[in-house]
Amino acid sequence: MNRPAPRSPGELFLAFNRLALQGFGGVLAVAQIELVERRGWLTREEFVELLSASQVMPGPNVVNLALMLGDRWFGWRGALAALGGLIVVPLGIVMALTLAYDRFSAVPHVAGALRGMGAVAAGLVLVTALKLLGTLRGNRLGPWLCAAVAAATFGAIALARWPLAAVIATLGPLACVLAAWKLRR
Amino acid sequence: MNALAWPELLALTGHFMLLSLLAVGGAITTASDMHRYVVAEHGWISDAQFTSSIAIAQAAPGPNVLFVAVIGWNVAGLPGLIATLAGTLMPSTLLVLAVSRWAAQRRESLGVRAFATGMAPLTLGLLLATGWVLAEPFVRAPDQRLGALALIAVTAVTMLKTKTSPIWLVALGAVVGALGGL
Numbered sequence: 455m456n457r458p459a460p461r462s463p464g465e466l467f468l469a470f471n472r473l474a475l476q477g478f479g480g481v482l483a484v485a486q487i488e489l490v491e492r493r494g495w496l497t498r499e500e501f502v503e504l505l506s507a508s509q510v511m512p513g514p515n516v517v518n519l520a521l522m523l524g525d526r527w528f529g530w531r532g533a534l535a536a537l538g539g540l541i542v543v544p545l546g547i548v549m550a551l552t553l554a555y556d557r558f559s560a561v562p563h564v565a566g567a568l569r570g571m572g573a574v575a576a577g578l579v580l581v582t583a584l585k586l587l588g589t590l591r592g593n594r595l596g597p598w599l600c601a602a603v604a605a606a607t608f609g610a611i612a613l614a615r616w617p618l619a620a621v622i623a624t625l626g627p628l629a630c631v632l633a634a635w636k637l638r639r
Numbered sequence: 640m641n642a643l644a645w646p647e648l649l650a651l652t653g654h655f656m657l658l659s660l661l662a663v664g665g666a667i668t669t670a671s672d673m674h675r676y677v678v679a680e681h682g683w684i685s686d687a688q689f690t691s692s693i694a695i696a697q698a699a700p701g702p703n704v705l706f707v708a709v710i711g712w713n714v715a716g717l718p719g720l721i722a723t724l725a726g727t728l729m730p731s732t733l734l735v736l737a738v739s740r741w742a743a744q745r746r747e748s749l750g751v752r753a754f755a756t757g758m759a760p761l762t763l764g765l766l767l768a769t770g771w772v773l774a775e776p777f778v779r780a781p782d783q784r785l786g787a788l789a790l791i792a793v794t795a796v797t798m799l800k801t802k803t804s805p806i807w808l809v810a811l812g813a814v815v816g817a818l819g820g821l
Contacts, residue, residue, distance in 0.1 A: 474701045476806045480773075481702050482766075484805055491802075506758035509765065511738060512662045513731025514704040521732055522739045533736060537728075544701020545708055545724075551695050552709050563817040568698050570816020573777050573787040574808045577794030580770035584799070586763055593759055600760040607764025612771040619663045625761055633757030634749055 458494045463528045463535035469493065470520055470539030478571050481516045481540070483578035486586070489523075496523075498589045510622055516540065594636045595629075603629045641683050643715040648722050651677075651714065655707065655726030660734070666704045666727055667693075673710065683714040704728075777821065786821030 460466045473488040474481055482505075489496050496504070508518035517540060524536030558564050590600045607625055610616045643651065654676050658669040670693065677683045684692075692713060696706035704727065711723030745751050777787030794808050815821065 476700065476804065476809075477702070478698070478700050478809045480697075480769075487798075487805065502759050502762060503755045505766075506755065506762040507739065507742070508735075509762055510663065510758070511731065511735050512660050513728070513735060514662075514665045514702055516702050517704060517728065518731070518735045521735050525736055525739060526743070530736070533732075537732070540702055541705065544699060545705055548696055548699045548701065548705045548709060549712065549720075551699050552692075552712060555691060555695055566816040566819055566821070567813040568694075568816065569777070569783065569821055570786075570790060570812035570814070571698065571809050572773065572812075573790040573816075573821060574794050574805075574812035576770055576773035576777070576787075577791035578798065578805055578808070579766065579773060580791065581795050581798040583763055583766035583770055584795075586766065590760055590763065594756050595760065603757075603760040604764035604767070607761045608768045608771070611765060611768035612775075618668055618765075621765075622663060622761070626758065629757035629761050630753045631757070634753035637749060637752055637756060 460495065460527055460532075463524070463531050466524055466527065466532055467535040467539040469495075470536045471543055472539075474540045474544050477516075478575055480575055480579065483575075483582040485516060485519065486582050498586055499592070502586055502589045510626065595633055596636070599632060599636075603632075640712075640716050640719075641714060643683075643719065648715065648718055651711075651719065652722040652726040655723050656730050659727045659730040662727075662731065666707055670706075673707070677710060677714055684710070688713050783821040786815065790815060790821070 460469065469488065473484045476488075477484040486498075486501055490498055490501050504519050504522055505515065507522065508515040511518055517537060520536035520540050521533045524532035524534070526532070528535065587604075590597070590604075593600050595603070603625065607621060610621045610625070611618065655673075658672060659666070662669045674689055678686055678689050689710065692709040693706045696709055697703055699705070705724075707727045708720050708724045711719040711721070713719075715722070742751050742754075774787070774791060777783045790812050793811070794805075797803050797808060798805065
């Protein structure tokens with residue numbers, strides 16, 4: 455299979471730096487656009503698979519995703535390059551903002567701009583979820599079980615406000631056992 | 640900002656290392672315990688400093704986990720920043736690398752395939768829930784509802800129909816917000 459892939463840890467660093475700098479209020483939506491749609495390094499299915507693994511392990515999802523991808527292509531050097539790309543420049547910006555914060559936090563336009571960016575960030579996450587729903591088409595659980603698991607997860611987190619760890623600890627094993635049963639048949 | 644001695648810095652690092660391993664679903668899920676440790680128990684920073692640390696990291700580009708760096712900086716300057724950021728990133732990094740290498744060698748096993756198959760719908764349900772949780776505060780505030788829903792709708796349509804970079808939509812959101820649109 456001749457799919458595009460990064461040629462060096464340096465290219466990986468630049469790719470993750472670029473997507474980190476576009477990610478306001480969370481990087482996941484941009485990561486999907488950059489890695490899957492723009493560069494073609496991953497299929498949507500592979501992205502969902504990596505995201506699943508990132509989610510059940512401790513640590514920030516995007517950081518885990520960067521580490522696993524970097525490691526897959528270039529071993530620990532790739533993992534460090536991806537992680538560095540993700541945090542080095544943004545860390546500089548966050549610290550600059552921290553130093554400037556005291557001077558500008560009272561300006562109402564600044565607070566308004568932050569709200570506007572927050573609304574767009576919410577829209578970006580929702581769109582990413584909608585796009586990735588298509589990857590469930592080939593899922594061996596079948597459409598009804600997929601819909602049931604996704605809806606139960608959404609309800610538990612968004613409506614019932616269960617803690618994430620509790621949701622993953624209960625629905626996760628259940629979904630995996632169902633999947634194992636379907637895969638065996 | 641405080642000048643922390645070595646034992647205190649080590650304790651700070653150790654506490655964030657412990658939280659790193661508990662942070663399933665991102666570092667933000669352990670923010671309540673960070674608050675307990677640096678604000679309530681040690682009094683190194685105030686409530687307002689803690690909240691603004693999170694808000695600043697969310698407003699800036701990049702992963703939200705950088706809020707731990709801002710907390711570390713407010714606690715003890717550069718040494719504090721290194722303590723909290725390295726403490727947060729190191730344990731989960733080592734664990735993730737070990738587990739993903741282990742799983743890569745067993746890609747075809749029933750266990751790994753069942754995980755990928757079963758967790759996919761759960762992951763997408765989670766992503767939808769995240770979008771909902773981010774949008775909900777705007778939808779609940781009557782004076783922000785209209786502007787926010789319009790921005791979300793414009794974002795959705797643009798991203799589904801065109802290849803526009805999301806950065807332009809974020810800029811649009813900032814301009815609309817600064818002009819008092821929500």
